[in-house]
Amino acid sequence: MTLSPLQLSVLDLVPVRTGQSSAQAVAASLALARTADDLGFTRYWFAEHHNMPAVASTSPPVLAAAAAARTERIRVGSGGVMLPNHSPLVVAEQFAALEALAPGRVDLGIGRAPGSDPVITQLLRMSGTTSDVERFPDHVRDIVRLASPDGATVQFTSGGAYDVHATPAATGTPEVWLLGSSDYSAQLAAALGLPYVFANHFSGQGLERALDLYRTQFQPSESLATPRTFLTANVIAAPTAEEADERALPQQRMMARLRTNKPLTPLETVEQAQAGAAEFDGLAASVMQSARAGWFVGDPATVAADLRAVAERWGVDEVMISPVAGSYDAEPMEASPGRVQTLVLLAAAV
Template identity: 55%
Template sequence: MTTLLNSTSGPPTREGTADGDRPLTLSVLDLIPVRAGQTTSEALRATIALARVAEAAGAKRYWVAEHHNMAAVASTNPPVLIAMLAAATSTMRVGSGGIMLPNHAPLVVAEQFALLEAAHPGRIDLGIGRAPGSDPVTSYALRHNGPETADANRFDEVVDNVLAMLAPEGVGLQLQGRSYPLRATPQAAGVPAVWLLGSSDYSARLAAAKGLPYVFAHHFSGEGTAQIIDLYRSSFRPSDQLAAPQTFLTVNAVVAETQEEAERLARPQLLAMVALRTGGELKAQLSVEEAERTVLAESHAALAEQMLTRWVVGTPETALAQLTELAGRFGVDEVMVHPVAGSSEHDPADRSPAREATLELLSRAAVRR
């Protein structure tokens, strides 16, 4: 397995471990934040730069989310972003965290990811979720009063349709007494790895029943993680896709040279999450300086403190120790870091120096262990 390495360093003398025996693999989740005064083009260039830093550092995979109509998030179309990021890198896996299946027809998803897999064989992950990834009005516009995949009761069936359509042999639709062949791409040589994602027990049960890998949204929910993972593992049924349960942990992280600086860099994202949870206005992400000047109401400050306890915010050594402890606690050997460090008013618009530093500082800490 790959351990996160510094881009300018050789292999570490000792890998970080989940429980002292298993190597700790680090991956990256990216929502492609857009900060005040930054264009979408600049945010995308910053993400491409971050992906290259992640790959040079040895990240196993790099996933982008699907969110819509949010001023602070440019990650609206995972297949387009995956094509860009996979073309800008060469070794790490690139995927969706995830495709919000209620927004899409199964054949469209299968076609998109079959093509991505054909273009970048062995490097594509298709993570699937059942949340809308948007507000109700935007969801309606996305689906144009459809597709039928929006019916939560049919999610199980829709997942099966995607899996079947991704298969190289395709599926046969029975029409007027004959079989009509349907393939996502004419001559597939392989299929992307399909993961189910969730923040409740529904997707855990479904992934276990279908023998698929599963990821719980610990970075977003942070509650009930152990119970959900245990449910997935204990209910897992081996399949053609997977012989044993496979999961990893997702964690919001900010790493800086000092604890004080890490907490300062975490504040813009923390304020955004407080606004999301309390019905506040969702704006482009504040700069670190603006966030410092923002005063929270006492009740909101308590919520921010409570959320921060589930994040990894600290120096390289303390952050790596926390990630290792979390991996051991939940019995995983892969942690997907969501680097949420904010940007200064003076940072270049097409880079995210503090997000890049989170990955690089973790690399150096791993080398020193």
């Protein structure tokens, strides 16, 4: 297989570091979106997570709208909206409005996971039948229809029909993607003829099987004739491998806290992570080592070569990077120099 030149995109969780306000974290992410736009990145997606001190990406459509208003050409959207938390009509309306705001450059990535702990999940899903995870395939179909210019028709048992449109006079449709890290999402994307993204940054387990299922079971749809997929990856590029390793520490320690049920905190600075190294041993250290093994961390030439290799191995021409570079104490709160640096260096190296 001959691949096209490698395209790069960005997945942003809007990280919040120690001492940083949500407003400062969002400002840093929107500045990063402008950088990605200027550098020629393909798309910029915001994830949905809730009640996490180190993550401010609670509302992808709001953040995507802000990014769209500050950029010119890059595609913006969600990676993803956790659909069981929301009414399909509300999601369709939000992204139809985004499509009107930024015609031809809106992506609606949809996921099935809750994006939070059980308590928050219960609060988010106090909306009756829309929160039924078993109806996830039906709700995806509903969104695809509702967000289209033709809208959808609700058929009542009495025989009556009611036309529903996410927006009254649509001329375009957001591009719908399914996200996942399991066989389920891959098979559903194939059955519906939708593009699919494997959440490799979160769980690299099962990648080969998921892509094989998606490609072999794919059924063409009106919007997509052949399978279309790409990968996500945690990435840090720095002028030296040593700096890249240092900037990886805060995110590694946050992952260890998450996986070992330690209290969650805002993202540490590099210096704070280095100072607390002794407290993470045993299982936590193992989690850190395991997570780091699947990341792409180093100087720009090495990271670019590794990303090209993984794209070639899995037959994709796009990789969506989650730039997880931490900050040093002296770096400004309103910016994320390590993440900006990752984008700048990779854009020049790929």
